[in-house]
Structures are given as C-alpha cells and as structure tokens.
Amino acid sequence: MVKTKHKVWTYAGITLLVILYVLINNVNLNPLYQGSALFYAVVITLYVGAWGVLKLGGMHFVRDENSPRVNVQFGDNQKFPKWAKWLLIAVWAFLIVVTIASSVIFNVNAYKNQMTEPIVGEFTDDIQPMDLANIPIVDKELAKKLAEKKLGENPSLGSQTHIGTPTIQQVNGKLIWAVPLQHSGLFKWLSNLDGTPGYIIVSATDTQDVQLVEGHKIKYQPDCYLFDDLERHTRFFGGGLFTGMTDYSFELDDDGNPFWVITTYKNLRGFALPEATGAILVNATTGESHHYDLADVPEWVDRVQPESFVLNQINNRGEYVRGFLNFSNKDKFTASDGHIIVYNDGNCYLFTGLTSVGADDSTIGFIMVDMVTKESYQYNLGGGATEEAAQKSAAGKVQQYGYYASFPLIININNTPTYFMTLKDNEGLIKQYAFVSVKNYQIVGVGETISAAQKDYVSGLTAAGSEDLKGDETTQEEKVSGTVTRIASEVKDGQTTYKFLLDTSAGTMYISSANVSEELALTSAGDAVEVTFSGKVDNVVTVVGFDNKAIG
Structure with missing residues (x-):
C-alpha cells in the first residue's frame, strides 16, 4: 500500500492544479453552464481515479471467462467500487x-420564440429625421485610428499604453466613442500598478474632435495581470463566481467616470439559449462592483444585450419560423451579414436588415432591437436593397478612385428610407459621403461634404420620379406661390431635372423632375407659378406639383 504521506501529497498536488486552473482561466463554478459542467466532470474523474490507484493499488484489466465483459481490477484482485463507478x-x-x-430538436419553439414577436412599425413614424450636422460619420475602425493618432501625439504615454x-x-446627449487606455505589457503594468492615465473620447460626428481625458485611472482592464484582470477581479471579488458573464464594454457615466459594463446571463434550455439577465458595473478605477437586474440598470448604461445574443435570436426566429423540418425554406429569413448600433430618440438599438433565405440583393425589411430591454421593432420594406448591395452601389459610383464604403446607417430623409455611408480610401480615411435609396439602390448621391452628397441624392430621387419622395400617406404637403427669378434644366442618367428660384423664398432652391409637369419646359424667368412640395432639406425643396399661372 502506498504510504499515507504519498496520498496526501497526491491529493494536494491535484488540488493545487485545480485551484491554479480556476484562477488562471477564471472558471465559472456554476455547473448549469456547459464549460463549468465539463470542468466538474474532469475534476471528479481526477480525484476518483487518484483515489482508486492510491487505495487499491495498480490497475489492470481482466476478462470474465463466462462473458465478453472486461472488468477493471486493482491490486489483490480488488474490483473498482460500485459507488465510484456510478459517480463517474x-x-x-x-x-x-x-x-x-438542449439541442434544437427538443426545443424548436424555445429557439424560435426567444426573440419575441417584433412590433411592426412604420419607418417614417418611428425613425425620426436626422439632423445631418449630427449624423455619425466615424465608425469603429476610424475611431480606433483617430484614438491611436491622438495617443501618438504623446510619446511618453504611447510607449506605456495601447488602445x-x-x-x-x-x-449627455453627445454621440461619442469611448476608448480605454490599456497597459502595453507586463513591465508597463508593473511600472504603473495604479492604472493607465485615462481614456480617449472620439466624437462620432466630427473627425476633428478627439480628446485625451486624464485623471481617471483605468486600473482594471481586460487581459491584465493577477487580480487587476477585469474578468478575474469580477469573478472572484465582484459577485461573479457562480454567474454567467459576457460582453465586457467600456462606458462612461454622465460625469465621465469610467466603468466596465459586464452582461450577466443564464441559459433558458440546459446549456443553450443564453439570455441576458442584468449587468455587473465595475468602476474601472476603484474596482467597486454592483450587480443590477435588467429592469434596474442605471439610465446612463446604453447597452446590456450582447450583439451576438441578439443576432443569434433573430436568426433562430427566421430559421425555425416553420419548425425544425422546413426543408423547402418556406418563409425563412436571416439577418444581414452586417449590423450597426444606432440611436433613435435617445435609445440605443441594434439595427440590421432581414433577407429571405436564398435571396441575393433584396431585403424584406429591417429590425431594430433595444440594447437594454431587447424590445424589437420590425419595418417591412419588401424589395429594398440590402446593406451590402447599397455599399457596392455607392463604391461603384466613385470606382475611379478605388474608395470603399463603410457599413451603412439607415436614416429618414424626406420620409424616404435612405442608406448613409462614408467612402474611404485604403488608409481608412473619409474622402466622400454617399446616400443610397433603400427602395432603389441605383439612386446614389455622392459628394465631398454631407450637404453636397445630399443635394446630389435629392436630385437623383427627383429625376427618378416624385413617388420616391412622397413617403407614406401622412406626409404633409405644402404650397408656395411666387415669381421665377431663375430656372435651368439638367440631364442626368437620361432623366431631365429642373432647378429654379422664386422671389418669395430667398435662398431656397426648388428641384423638380420633368414628369411633374409639362409646363416646366415652357417656364421662363418672370413667370408666376404655384409650387407644391413634400419636404425641405438644407434649403433644397423637392417639388411634387407645379402650375405656371402665366401659361394658364
């Protein structure tokens, strides 16, 4: 028999390895999560196996003479105890x-209905027209480049930290990218144990507005060391030892204090269908942590729902819309290849297109999901262009420059669903802007400024016909009378567009498609006219009705 002290050392060694594994890998000790259940199974197997070897001696296999079964025996022909077998x-x-x-075979309705039935809304009612001066033009890729540039302006700081x-x-009503500064290595961490100096704020609407904010130490960070590592600190000191945690996002409160917002979740079916239950807020400076249920999350927290959770639930709803055995793909739909975070009426949403399974460049609509409550809204715009198709169309408009289009933001212009995107060079810098009609992605407006691109787009819509500009039946039409002071025609892509000015509307330009009225071709400066229009954007008016009083 093995001496007692050898047994002690063996068990102590296994226990030490288990503790080190838990600390290094920040193991969730709740067995209701698949990774944790596997951890327990392996650990129990190690202990039982070590007990068997130490208690019973060497292990060997013996075949029963009267049956094909092979028995495990230990020293002195002892059999492995039944209780140990059953435990394993x-x-x-x-x-x-x-x-x-947990598989979909046994839970198809749970997979389909995890994302509840969306509220079907009208795009022009729910999506507020955006002030183009505040339209977000900086995406995640560009925000990181601008933050790196700002960090590079401070050589001493740049050598100690990375983005x-x-x-x-x-x-506080301003749309920004918050970028934490993190230690660039082990020795930099040892030299700055109180944390990095702060964070960088990049305006989402102005590429020139980039600020380095110091005075808010970032002590707890992802991929840091010992208990300064964010996940390890939260797991062992922030109440996360038996909690599912995911989606570590860096957010600022209304006073500019840095926090990490960590989503907590549970599985609805065994080890499957993860569902957000709340958030653990960790002060990035002090490490102080608070666990909030979903309904109690502070108002300044913009998002709790992980993007991956939301997209999986949208796709599950589309995949199992007709059950598990829908081999004909009837009514199946899926989310677009990309998505974007948008803000509407002060709330944060994930916005993505919906396409039929097997469709190419057309969308059946869009879905917008609240990133805190998971409340969803669907807008049916059958036959519209997908985001990818719109990107290709915008890039094709300036193909001579080799620019590529960023992932588009969908906005409301003149009650018309419109994609907006930036056109970038190979360095990722914005060179032009583009608007693309969702209904007809061949209508594209580009320009070196947002205003110029918008005018080009409205001109294209006008040339294509007034129906593209009328929006829904609730669109308010207005009329104005005056004398034409100047008028000119323009032919673009085979379509004739008229532009004119009125003496009663100084500084306003009227744009009309030729098919609005045959009288446009006969109109000259000095003629009295009455104009009907449906929208005005940046002093550009889209004409939907025209009457030349001089012609009668």
Missing part, C-alpha cells in the same frame, strides 16, 4: 444528456 457515470451522463436535451476596444455611446 453520473457526472459524465449529466454533461452528455443535458447537452443533447483598447472603442465603444459607441451617448453621453
């Missing part, structure tokens, strides 16, 4: 059975 069977059976029971992951958010 139980832990591994739990893992396997729950994994199988973390930017997070878009609204702080």
